[in-house]
Amino acid sequence: xxxxQINIDHLFRPADKESLHSDKIARPYESYGKEVIRxxxxxxxxxxxxxxLVVIILxxxxxxxxxxxxxxxxxxxxxxxxxxxxxWFGTDDLGRDVWARTWAGxxxxxxxxxxxxxxxxxxxxxxxxxxxxxxxxxxTGDRIDNLLMRIVEVLFGIPYLxxxxxxxxxxxxxxxTMIIALSITGWVGMARIVRGQILQLKQQEFVLxxxxxxxxxxxxxxxxxxxxxxxIIIVNLTFTIPSAIFAxxxxxxxxxxxxxxxxxxxxxxxxxxxxxxSGQWWRLFFPGLMISLTMFAFNAFGxxxxxxxxxxxx
Amino acid sequence: xxHLLEVDDLKVSFHVSSGEIxxxxxxxxxxxxxxxxxxxxxxxxxxxVTAQAIMGMIPSPQGRVKEGRILFKGQDLTKFNKxxxxxxxxxxxxxxxxxxxxxxxxxxxxxxxxxxVLVKNQKLSKKEAKQKTIELLKLVGISDASSRYSQYxxxxxxxxxxxxxxxxxxACNPELIIADEPTTALDVTIQAxxxxxxxxxxKERNTSIMLITHDLGVVAEVADRVAIMYxxxxxxxGRVEEIFENPKHPYTWGLLNxxxxxxxxxxxxxxxxxxxxxxxxxxxxxCPFAERCPFTMEVCLEHMPGKEVxxxxxxxxxxxxxxxxxxxxxxxxAGRE
Amino acid sequence: MxxxxxxxxxxxxxxxxxxxxxxxxxxxxxxxxxxxxxxxxPEEIVQNMREKYNLxxxxxxxxxxxxxxxxxxxLGPSIQSKxxxxxxxxxxxxxxxxxxxxxxxxxxxxxxxGLGVIAALNHNRLLDYVSMFIAIIxxxxxxxxxxxxxxxxxxxxxxxxxxxAWGTWSHSILPxxxxxxxxxxxITRFVRASMIEILxxxxxxxxxxxxxxxWEIVIKHGLRNALIPVxxxxxxxxxxxxxxxxxxxxxxxxxxxxxxxxxxxxxxxYPVILGTTIxxxxxxxxxxxxxxxxxxxxxxRIKIASGGDS
Ligand SMILES: Nc1ncnc2c1ncn2[C@@H]1O[C@H](COP(=O)(O)OP(=O)(O)O)[C@@H](O)[C@H]1O
Ligand code: SF4
Ligand SMILES: [Mg+2]
Numbered sequence: 001x002x003x004x005q006i007n008i009d010h011l012f013r014p015a016d017k018e019s020l021h022s023d024k025i026a027r028p029y030e031s032y033g034k035e036v037i038r039x040x041x042x043x044x045x046x047x048x049x050x051x052x053l054v055v056i057i058l059x060x061x062x063x064x065x066x067x068x069x070x071x072x073x074x075x076x077x078x079x080x081x082x083x084x085x086x087x088w089f090g091t092d093d094l095g096r097d098v099w100a101r102t103w104a105g106x107x108x109x110x111x112x113x114x115x116x117x118x119x120x121x122x123x124x125x126x127x128x129x130x131x132x133x134x135x136x137x138x139x140t141g142d143r144i145d146n147l148l149m150r151i152v153e154v155l156f157g158i159p160y161l162x163x164x165x166x167x168x169x170x171x172x173x174x175x176x177t178m179i180i181a182l183s184i185t186g187w188v189g190m191a192r193i194v195r196g197q198i199l200q201l202k203q204q205e206f207v208l209x210x211x212x213x214x215x216x217x218x219x220x221x222x223x224x225x226x227x228x229x230x231x232i233i234i235v236n237l238t239f240t241i242p243s244a245i246f247a248x249x250x251x252x253x254x255x256x257x258x259x260x261x262x263x264x265x266x267x268x269x270x271x272x273x274x275x276x277x278s279g280q281w282w283r284l285f286f287p288g289l290m291i292s293l294t295m296f297a298f299n300a301f302g303x304x305x306x307x308x309x310x311x312x313x314x
Numbered sequence: 315x316x317h318l319l320e321v322d323d324l325k326v327s328f329h330v331s332s333g334e335i336x337x338x339x340x341x342x343x344x345x346x347x348x349x350x351x352x353x354x355x356x357x358x359x360x361x362x363v364t365a366q367a368i369m370g371m372i373p374s375p376q377g378r379v380k381e382g383r384i385l386f387k388g389q390d391l392t393k394f395n396k397x398x399x400x401x402x403x404x405x406x407x408x409x410x411x412x413x414x415x416x417x418x419x420x421x422x423x424x425x426x427x428x429x430x431v432l433v434k435n436q437k438l439s440k441k442e443a444k445q446k447t448i449e450l451l452k453l454v455g456i457s458d459a460s461s462r463y464s465q466y467x468x469x470x471x472x473x474x475x476x477x478x479x480x481x482x483x484x485a486c487n488p489e490l491i492i493a494d495e496p497t498t499a500l501d502v503t504i505q506a507x508x509x510x511x512x513x514x515x516x517k518e519r520n521t522s523i524m525l526i527t528h529d530l531g532v533v534a535e536v537a538d539r540v541a542i543m544y545x546x547x548x549x550x551x552g553r554v555e556e557i558f559e560n561p562k563h564p565y566t567w568g569l570l571n572x573x574x575x576x577x578x579x580x581x582x583x584x585x586x587x588x589x590x591x592x593x594x595x596x597x598x599x600x601c602p603f604a605e606r607c608p609f610t611m612e613v614c615l616e617h618m619p620g621k622e623v624x625x626x627x628x629x630x631x632x633x634x635x636x637x638x639x640x641x642x643x644x645x646x647x648a649g650r651e
Numbered sequence: 652m653x654x655x656x657x658x659x660x661x662x663x664x665x666x667x668x669x670x671x672x673x674x675x676x677x678x679x680x681x682x683x684x685x686x687x688x689x690x691x692x693p694e695e696i697v698q699n700m701r702e703k704y705n706l707x708x709x710x711x712x713x714x715x716x717x718x719x720x721x722x723x724x725x726l727g728p729s730i731q732s733k734x735x736x737x738x739x740x741x742x743x744x745x746x747x748x749x750x751x752x753x754x755x756x757x758x759x760x761x762x763x764x765g766l767g768v769i770a771a772l773n774h775n776r777l778l779d780y781v782s783m784f785i786a787i788i789x790x791x792x793x794x795x796x797x798x799x800x801x802x803x804x805x806x807x808x809x810x811x812x813x814x815x816a817w818g819t820w821s822h823s824i825l826p827x828x829x830x831x832x833x834x835x836x837x838i839t840r841f842v843r844a845s846m847i848e849i850l851x852x853x854x855x856x857x858x859x860x861x862x863x864x865x866w867e868i869v870i871k872h873g874l875r876n877a878l879i880p881v882x883x884x885x886x887x888x889x890x891x892x893x894x895x896x897x898x899x900x901x902x903x904x905x906x907x908x909x910x911x912x913x914x915x916x917x918x919x920x921y922p923v924i925l926g927t928t929i930x931x932x933x934x935x936x937x938x939x940x941x942x943x944x945x946x947x948x949x950x951x952r953i954k955i956a957s958g959g960d961s
Contacts, residue, residue, distance in 0.1 A: 011613035012638045015604070042331060154665050159935050161894040162928050163672075169916060169924055170676050246793060253795050253898060255917055269795055273902065281803075288796035296791035303787075371859055375776065396865075404862035411860075416853040421875050421951055430871070431861040466951045479857065 036231070039308035046304020052297035056290070060110055063103025071104035072096060072261040080280050090282040092271065101263040102286045108264040109294070112175060113245035116182035120240055123183070124190025125233065127152070129221055131191070132198025149195070155188045164247060168256040178257055182244050193236055197229045231309040238302030242295045249291050265291045316388060317344035318522050319368070319490055324382035324392075326363055326372060333595045337363045339546040340382070345490065350516060350523040352537035352554075354530060354569065358591060360546045361526045362412075365492045367392075368524075369409055370399035386490070405435035408483030410493040414476035414500070418467040425451075425463030428482050435486045450481040455511060473504035477511065484515060494526045509535050530569055534558065539627060542566055545591045545602035552628030562622070562630035564607045601633065609634060662940050669932045673925045674717055678710070726926035729915070737926030740911050748900070748907035751823060752892050755831035759888070762831070763838025764878070768869060770839065771846030771877075782839060789836025795898045798829040802902075817905050826903045830895045834888050841884055846877040879950050886939040893931055 040046050064071055067088065075095035083090045089098035127148055135145035167181040201207060202225075210220050251257040252266025260267065265287040272283035326338040338360045345351045353361050366372045368384055368391060384391040386402070394402070403409075411417040419427055428450060429443040438446065444463070451459035454477040467475055476496060483491050493512065497505035513536050516523055525537060533540055533554065541551040542565065550563040561567055568587035589606035592598055601607070601614040613633050622635040633639055708716070720727070726737035770782035805825055806814040813822045849855065850873060858872045896909035904910070908927065915923035947953045 008613050008617060009638055011616060012611050012633070012636070012640060015610045015612045015615055017605075017610060153661060154668055158665060158669055159890045159893070159932060161890070162931055165916070166673065166676060166924070166928055169919070169921070170679065249793060250795070250894075250898070254901075254913055273799060284796070284799055288792075288800075291793055291796065292788075292791045295793075296787060299787055299790055369860060371856065400862045400864065402862070403860050409857075409860035411853055411856060413853055417857045419854045419858070419872050419876070421879070421949070422872070427857075430858075430863070434867075435862055468952050482857065482861065 036305075036308045040304050043304035043307060045300045046308070049297040049300030049302075049304065052293060053301060056106060056294055056297065057110065060103050060106035063106065064100045067097055067100050069097035069100050071100040071263050080275070080283075082280075083282060089286045090280070092268075092280075092283050093275070096263075098268075098282060098286055101268060102265075102290055105263040105265045105268055105287060106290060106294075108175065108258055108262065109245050109248055109266075109291070112178050112182070112248045113241045115179045116186060116244040116247075117237055117241040119179065119183035120187040120190055120244075121233065121237060123187035125194050125226070127187065128191035128194025129198060129225070132195035133202070133217065133221055133225070135195075135199060136202075148191075152188050152191050155185050156192070158185060160185055161247065161250070164251065165254070165256060168251055173256065173259050175258060178248060178251065182247055186240065186244065190233070190236055190240070193232060194229060197232055198225055201225050201228055231305075235302055235306045235309060238298050238305060242298035245291070245294060245298075317385075318347045318387065319345040319524070320383075320385040321364070321368070322383045322385070324364070324367060324384065325380040326360075326367055326377060327380055328373075328377045330376060335594045336597055337377075337546055337594060338367070339597060341543070341546065341548055343541040343548050343551055345522050345524050347489070347522055348516075348520045349538040350525055350536055352533040352540045353524060353526045353543060354528065354533055354540060355543035356528060356591060358594075359543045361528075361543060362494055364543075365409070365494050365524070365526060368492060369403060369407065370394060370396075404431045404488070405486045406488050406490070408486070408488040408491045410476070410479050410483045410491065410496045412495040412498055414472050414479055417479050418470075418475055420467055422466075423464050424467060424470065424478055428478065428485055431482055431485045446485070447481075450485055451478070453515075454478070454481045454484070455507075456481075472500055473507060476500065476504075476508055480508075480511065480515070484519075484521075487519065488521065490522045490524065492524045492526070495528070496525070497532065498527070498529070505532075512536060542569070545597060546594065547602065547631065549603065549632070550628075550630040552625070552630075556625065556628045560624075560628075562624060562628070562635055563603075563632045564609055564634070565603050566630075568606075601631075611639065658940060658943060662936055665936055666933060670718065670721060670929060671714075673928060674714055677921065677925055721929065726930055727922045729920055729923045737923055737930070740923065741908055741927070741930055744906060744908035744911050747817060747905055748896050748909055751826055751830060751896060751899070751905070751907065754823065754827045755895075756834065756889070756892055758827065758831045759834035759838055759892075763835045764842050764874075764881075766835070766839040767842025768846055768874070768877075770843040771850060772865070772869065774847055774850075779843075782843065786836040786839040786843075789832045790840075792832070794829050794833060794895055795902065797832055798826070798899055798902045801825045801829055822903075822905075826899045826905060829902075830892060830899050833895070834892060837884070837888060837891070838881070841881050842877060845880050846873060849873050849877040852876075875949065879946070882942060882946050882949065885942050886935070889938050890935055893935065 040050075069087070073096060075091075078087075078091050078095035079093050081087055081091040081095075087097050087099065089102060091097055092101070131145045131148040131152075134141035136142065163185050164181045167184065168177065171177045171181070207220065207224050210224055215223075248257055248264065249266030249269065252264045253270045255270065257266055258264045268287035269284055269291075272280070272287075275283055321344065322342050324338050324341040325336070328335040328337055341360065341364055343351065343353070353364065355361055363372065363377075366377075367379055368386070370391065372379065379392050382392065386407070391399075391402070418424065425444065425447050428447040429440065432438045432443040432446055433440065448459045448463055451462060456462055456474060456477055462470075467478075470478065480493075480496070483493075491512075496512070497508050500508060509532060512523060512525070515521065523536075525532070527533060537554050539551065539553050540557045541548045542557070542563065543549065544565050550557065550561065550566050557566060558570070561570060565587070571587075587606055592602050592605065598604060598615070599618065600616050601610075601619050604610045604614045607614065611633055613636075617633075619631045619633045619636075621629050621631055623629045624635075724738070726741070728736045729740065766782045766785065770779045770786075773779045802814060802825065805811045812825055813819070817823075855868060855872055858868045863871070893909075896907060897913050898909075899905070900907045900909035901913045908930075911923070912927045914920075915927065
C-alpha cells in the first residue's frame, strides 16, 4: 500500500485516547420493545395486516350506524337488490341490508374470536405456567407437572372441532355457548407453549437469582417469567384469534352457531349458498371477503410479529 | 513465484437492514503447496467469511464479494459461477467445519455421507465408493470401520465425528483443505489427537492446509506460516518462528500474552486484550486496533497503516514500524512481556 | 418397547375419555334426548331406542352396556329410520369420503412441500413472496367460501366440470381442490419454515462443500430432515381435512359420511351425531398413533425399541 502523500510526520506522537471515546458515535441502545416495533414496522405485510385489522374493527363498530337500515329489518319488497347508493352491499332475499348485516356479523365474529382467545390465554398461561414452574421442584412439583401434562396430552389428542360440534349440538346455541365451546379445549396449545418457555427461562440467571433471594413463586412467575414470554404469547394470540373466528363461521355455516335473525359471517354465507348460482353474488361475496380479509390480516400481522421477535432476524 | 492459493485485497460486505457490515476490508495472504497456513484472530474478525469466500459459499443475497481476487492454481475464484465452484468444492478444496456435532447429516448413515463425495467427484460406483470410504475411515483412525460405516452420527462421539468430517474433506485428495476451527468445540485431549491427525495426513499426502483458529497454541503445534486477522484485515503475517519470536504488531503481542505457556506446568493466567473490536458497520478510517492499542499515535487515528515488509514472508500493518515513529523500544519491549 | 405400550395406553385412554364424554353429554341433555325432538317419532323407533340405550336400566349399567356395544364396533342406531344405523351409514359413505380425503391430502402434501421448498430456497426473494402469498390466501379463504366460487366459475360459467353430486371421477375434482387448498397453505408454511431452518444448519454447508448440486442437497440432505417436524403436523391436518369434508360434502351434495353427519346435525339425530363423532375420533387417534410410529422410523435418532440395530 502506498504511503499517504500528505505530510503526516507531525502525527507520530501519542494520541489522546480520551477524545477517541467521546468522539465515537455510540450506537443508540434500543430497548427490546422498540426493536421489535422497528422490525414489525419494516415488514410491509405486517403493517398492512395491522392496518387492515384496525379498519375492520372500526367498521364493525361504526359500519352498521353508517346506513339507516338496521341489520335484521326485513323488507320483502326490497329483496335481492344489487348494490346501490341506498344499499351499498345490496340486500338479501328478505330485503335486509347486506352492508349492515356484514358489519353486525363482524361484531359477532370478532367478539367471539377475541373472547375465546382470551379465555384460552388465561387458562393456557395458568396451566402451562404452573406446570412448567413446578416441574423439577421435588416430588410434589413433578407430580403436579405430570398430572397437568397428562390432561393436556389427552385433550390434545381429541379433535378440536368435533368436540366443539358436540358441545354446540348439546347446548343452547348462542354467543356465550359458542365462546364456552371454543375455549373448553382451545387452551391446550397455549399451555404447551407456555410450559416450554418457562422450562427454558427457569434456567436463566435472573430467575435463579430471584429464587435465591426468596422471592415468592407467584411473584417470580408474574414479575420475571411472564414478561419474558409476552412476545410468544402475543404471537400465539394472533393465530388463536383467527382460528376462533374461523371456527365460529364454520359452525354458523353448519347451522350450529348463532341463530337467525342474528347475522354472522358464517350464517350469511350459509343463507346465500344457493343464490350465488342465480346471480346474487354480493350475498356470499361480502361476508366471504370479510372473513378472508380478517384471517389474512391476523396471519400477516402474526407472521411479521413472529419474525420480529425472532432474535435471529436482523 | 506462484502460490497454490492467493487472496488479494479481498473485500466482502453483508447488507442487512441496519446497514452494511464490512466483514472483510482488504484481506491478503497466500498458501503455498504443501504447507499449513494458520489464520488467527478473535471471533468476528472475518476468518469464516474468508473461508466462505474461497469456497463460494458466502450467504447470498445479503453477502457479496465487493473487490479483490482469490487465485487458486492461477484461476480467479471470484469470477467463478456456481457450476465452476461445484467442480472445485470437494474435489480440489476440501472443507472441515467448526462444530462436528452439527456438521454431519443426522438422518444419513455416516458411510453414505462419505460415499457421496466420492460418487459425485470421482464418479465411483456405489460399491467402489464404499470400499474407499472404509479405507478412509481407517485412515482417519476410526477402528471397526466396516461396522461404523452403517451407523448414524449420533452414535459417534464429537472427536469421532470430526474424524469423519476430515475423511469427507480428504476423500478426493484435494490440494487444499480449509479447516475452520476444527478443534474449538472439542475436549483438550481430543483436540490434540485431531491436530495430530491433520499433521500426519498432511505429511503423507502433501496437502496444503488453511487452518483457521483463534488459538495461538494450536498454531505453534502445526502451522508453517501465520496470518493474523483483526477487524477484517490481515494485520501481520509471517513464518511461525518470526511471529512468535519477533512479532511486529501490538495486536500480535496481545495475543501472545494471552497464550498459556505450554512448557510451564502451573497454569498461568491468560491476559486478555482489553476492549472489543470496532463496529464493522462503521469501521474507523485509521488503524482498526487503535482503540485498544497501548501505543496509539495520532497518525493511527487518521490513516490506515500500510504494509511494512520485514522479510520475504514477514509483514505487518502498524505505524510503530514506520521510521518516523518514536523509538520507544523500552515501551515496546515492555508491552511484549 | 415400553414407549409403544405407553403410547397405546394413552391412545386407549383418550378414546375412552371421548366415549365417556359423549355418554355424559348425551345424558346431560335435558329430558329424553331421543324423544324430546319436535318431530314426533314413530313409536317403533322410540321403542327401538329405549331398548338400544337400555334407558330403563340404571345409569352405570347403561354406561357399561354402551361400552360393550362400542367394543363390538356397534356405533348405535339412527332416529331417522329404523333400518339405518351409524354402522350402515359409515359403510355407505366411507368410500366417497375416504377418496376425497386421501386425494386432497396427497395433493396438499405434494403441492405444499413443493411450494414450501421453493419458498425456502428463494428465502426473501420473489418466489418466496409469491409462495407465501399463495399460502396466506389459502389460509385466509375458508373452503365454504371457496367451494361456491369454484362451482360458479368452473362448473356453471365455464362448464368445465360437473356442478355437484356424485358420478364420475371428474365429479371429485372440484371438491378435492376445495378441500386441499387450506392444507396446501398450512403445509407450505410449515415446510418453508422448517426448510429454512435446516438449510441454515451446518451439515448443509458440509454437503455444499462436497460440490453437490443444490437439488441434490435439498433432496438428500434437506427434505428428510425438514419433513421430520412436519410429520407431527399430519395429525391436525388430517383432522382439518375430516372437518373440511363436512362442509364440502354438504356444498357439493356428495353422499359421504360428512354429509350424513351434517344432516344428522340439522335433524338433531343425536345417536348418529354421537356415533359418528366417536368414529371420527377413533380414526384420528389411530392415525396420530401411526404418525408417531412413522416419526420414529424416519428419524434414526429416536428408537422404538432399545438395543435394536437400525
Ligand atoms: N451471514 C451473515 N450476515 C451478516 N453478517 C455476517 C454474516 N456472516 C458473518 N457476518 C459478519 O461478518 C463478521 C465476520 O464473521 P466471521 O467470519 O464469522 O468471524 P470469525 O472470525 O469468528 O469466523 C462478523 O462481524 C459477522 O457479524
Ligand atoms: S498502527 Fe498505531 S494503533 Fe495500530 S497497532 Fe500500530 S501503534 Fe497501535
Ligand atoms: Mg468463525
